[in-house]
Amino acid sequence: MSRFVPTLITALAMAASAAAQTGTWQIDPNHTSAQFSVSHLGVSTVRGAFTKVTGSAKYDSADPSKTSLDATIEATSVDTRVDMRDKDLRSPNFLDVEKFPTITFHAKQAKSAGAGKLQITGDLTIHGVTKEVVLAVDGPSAAIKDPWGNQRIGASASTKINRKDFGVNGLPAIVGDDITITIDAELIQPQPK
Numbered sequence: 001m002s003r004f005v006p007t008l009i010t011a012l013a014m015a016a017s018a019a020a021q022t023g024t025w026q027i028d029p030n031h032t033s034a035q036f037s038v039s040h041l042g043v044s045t046v047r048g049a050f051t052k053v054t055g056s057a058k059y060d061s062a063d064p065s066k067t068s069l070d071a072t073i074e075a076t077s078v079d080t081r082v083d084m085r086d087k088d089l090r091s092p093n094f095l096d097v098e099k100f101p102t103i104t105f106h107a108k109q110a111k112s113a114g115a116g117k118l119q120i121t122g123d124l125t126i127h128g129v130t131k132e133v134v135l136a137v138d139g140p141s142a143a144i145k146d147p148w149g150n151q152r153i154g155a156s157a158s159t160k161i162n163r164k165d166f167g168v169n170g171l172p173a174i175v176g177d178d179i180t181i182t183i184d185a186e187l188i189q190p191q192p193k
Contacts, residue, residue: 039176093170
């Protein structure tokens, strides 16, 4: 009897944690960012971020293959801390934000990649060009309840792309072709009203 009670409590706690991580989650734009890094002249790395990210995800901790993710990044929100460079990145030389105001990702398949990790394959659209990419995901974290009663989880996803595959061809002798993308996301599941 003495072993049964702690075992039951542990099982109930694990079930509650799994239940808390099931369902639809909204990306919290105030606590999410998409960063990138690219070689400059082959001698240094320039880093930047997109500061406006929105979207939603579905996650079932019992069956990671049911995971889905849709994210939208406002291309105009690019920020490398250098105004002149940011203007050039928004121009037709690179992202051409007038014609292509958003960067999107739509998941097509997900699977477990080990303890606390996922692999999500989906379509990334940049500069009007869509290519399949694979996101390596650390997380999601265990759900927590914030001070307002909402459930929150976090995850970090990364991939590497060749910008020329997406028609982003500006300054080939200065800017490297390979770009590493990292998205640090906090997702929220609002408390029931």
